[in-house]
Amino acid sequence: MKQATCVHFAGTHQCAARQKPLPAGNLCTGMSDNLHQLRCFGCGARIKGAEARPDFRCALCGDLFEVEYPGWSERRGHDRPNPGALKWLWRERRCSSEALDSSGVWRFRELLPILDNFGSALTLFEGNTPLYHLTRAAKALGIDQLFAKHQGMNPTGSFKDTGMTAAISVAKERGFGWVACASTGNTSASMAAYAARAGLRSLVLIPDGKIAWGKLSQAMDYGAVTCQLKADFDGCLRLLTQIVNEAPIYLLNSVNPYRLEGQKTPAFEIAEAFDWIVPDHLIVPGGNLGNSSALGKGFRELHELGLVARMPRISVIQAAGANPLVRSLAENDGTALEPVEAHTRATAIRIGNPASWRKAARAIQESGGWCLDVTEAEIAMAKAELGAEGLGCEPASAVTLAGLKKLRARGAVDSGETVVLVLTGHTLKDADYTIDFHRGTLLNAEETAGVEAEIEALRRNARVVDATPAAVLATLKDRVG
């Protein structure tokens, strides 16, 4: 376990002579690493990070904030990172044993200077997730280069960890003792784990009634306090807003802009994996839309700072039963969003009123991406196809492959393109979905109409077989065809 050493590199200033924070983070003492401010995504108002209201809504217009770094826009400013030096530094850190360097988020800390001191950063060694080459799906789709960036390989099993490490570090640095969210799924699991690691207490609010205990197991495991309220999900969120305005509890729902700062870092990992020549097309599941927003911000910043030559096309795929952004873009070009009542078995994207829809619409539109939806059967088949390549994922992740199939069928994706699917959750996050699919109890007849044979070919239900070698071998012959 080595300590960090002070890193100097060509193209940036020397430690002794400098007035502003080093890009290398907390490697020199006595100065702030913090370079950020908050800008309202609605009215453009700018405030200091510490001035945000506890509910993270703009006091002027009520919209969400986005983190920005004013120093980056000065072409020759001290705060503007040097692209070549950063690429070298980030690569070298992969060989480092220092804790922050081992995090796939904080390894890129020069591009998330949100803390006064990076020494406050708290990590469970998130990020550094695998990028898998999908050879069979690529062949089936007639695409040269298809990859899956598996964010479900994060410590708590979902992409939320990359954002939570950032936001919990801010909470800890600002002296909070409690953090909270309204969530029954991946957010509460991630929050509870990072809070526990940071020595903070965590509160989870959930609607009373039909509790999916499986979804809560991680929050319990990591020691969160869970309150069931006689309220629906929006009611829980409203109550939590009241609570954080009354008590020193740090809000970690996705309105928190620091979560998106962490969630942008997979863009850096992807760009680095392709040696800073970004892939043509990135396909992301669309639920609350924080992830597509964050990845868009990540690639935008890489482009603005000169680390990459362009942004990839960013497409967002929703479930047909939870497609408010698809509708918004089709009906009014993304200028307004009408909430829908959400229905899909892909619970991680079962969201009818997404918080980050404006940011996601911007990422899609500026990158030339698409937004479309896929059916329950398409999701289930895509998940089984990913599984058959050895990649488990939660159902929401599989919308990416289902969406790619549709885009390819429409001629929107060229055979020569390099495409990256962003998988967001681990298969163990929803074992019941997998079991129900393979046992044939997941989808109803209406949903499978027209694709019965394809689904049957993908199902792998357990068979009762006589306990003889001949009977077992006959089963295999049968299966092979």
Place this chain on the structure above:
Amino acid sequence: MKQATCVHFAGTHQCAARQKPLPAGNLCTGMSDNLHQLRCFGCGARIKGAEARPDFRCALCGDLFEVEYPGWSERRGHDRPNPGALKWLWRERRCSSEALDSSGVWRFRELLPILDNFGSALTLFEGNTPLYHLTRAAKALGIDQLFAKHQGMNPTGSFKDTGMTAAISVAKERGFGWVACASTGNTSASMAAYAARAGLRSLVLIPDGKIAWGKLSQAMDYGAVTCQLKADFDGCLRLLTQIVNEAPIYLLNSVNPYRLEGQKTPAFEIAEAFDWIVPDHLIVPGGNLGNSSALGKGFRELHELGLVARMPRISVIQAAGANPLVRSLAENDGTALEPVEAHTRATAIRIGNPASWRKAARAIQESGGWCLDVTEAEIAMAKAELGAEGLGCEPASAVTLAGLKKLRARGAVDSGETVVLVLTGHTLKDADYTIDFHRGTLLNAEETAGVEAEIEALRRNARVVDATPAAVLATLKDRVG
């Protein structure tokens, strides 16, 4: 995605002049990377890898084989790796984008030359798992340095992946189209994922009757064919032995010695993390005992090759209801093992007749470690304590902390020692256990006798609370105090 380039380094021979494989693996063509043979752990008979029977039992005495590398024992032989060069090479590979270098198993491929060509190696980017500093547990136990090496952070959520990448690569190189195991748990999940990745078909045999579907979800997801047999687990294993003797199906139960070769690599990761000064004490859960055997082999080889100065003490902890090795060591110094009927909720170590007990006994005895057992309540409390530090794990992993507490109470672990707990599975592997514990339905009164208060302090059941800020805040005050 870069290709590997030929690496030369001081201290080893040049490519052109050499007759034997380079330590750097498949970096030069036309020569075999394969340096291994198999040695029977019982009678010492030696055979070539390709000569092993399909059931991997010694034809002379029926015992298990162990992989060995005869070239390593020649002090100045061509095949004996150079310690300094290896440390440098392994570290450099952490910065490489080449697939095998990104694997925490194949990064160390010079120490597992089991393939004719490392180009056959197949990876899901296993290994490179986090090593967490456990500050609160260390303080509670009065130990300076306590760490957890979390093997549950592997792709399918268990330590089995490090072994499966090795054994499936062998299966693929030897031309098998099918692989198989008898397992309802982590082994089948891992096998199915790697087989899918390799383009092989996989077969899982399980006893008919009370199927725990949750345990099978991953095997189904990755496309395995599952057969339920009217037989118990040992019956399934016997039948599978018959099947592999009749048909070209590669056996992947833990009798396969190549699995242990992959599973030894976390020893290299741990040694590297401590800058090649090994920790004092490694504590490992004991079920089928392949993991403790493999880690022992890993540290032994590091020591024999001069990469580290000594082996760590290796202790193995079993559940009290599944403790055949504890009994064997107490009753006959590990010379014979009497199978027991296994009972524990920690399903991953619910094994009464462990395959690798001789190898594990050797690792414990040669390293000066201990073997002891812990109760169901001790396991549950230790799991909750690890959770409260932000580390989820499956119940079997928690025996390590429970065991350390006992060892510390006995004075067997000094306050100045550096201790590493090996966590073997992800918390999502057994969400039901977590839920049952926190809802108070896991343990019965007999099991909790005397520790009711400690357990109550660790439980985090969801509470029904009025939907007002005051009611929620009152709950938090209640919890804190």
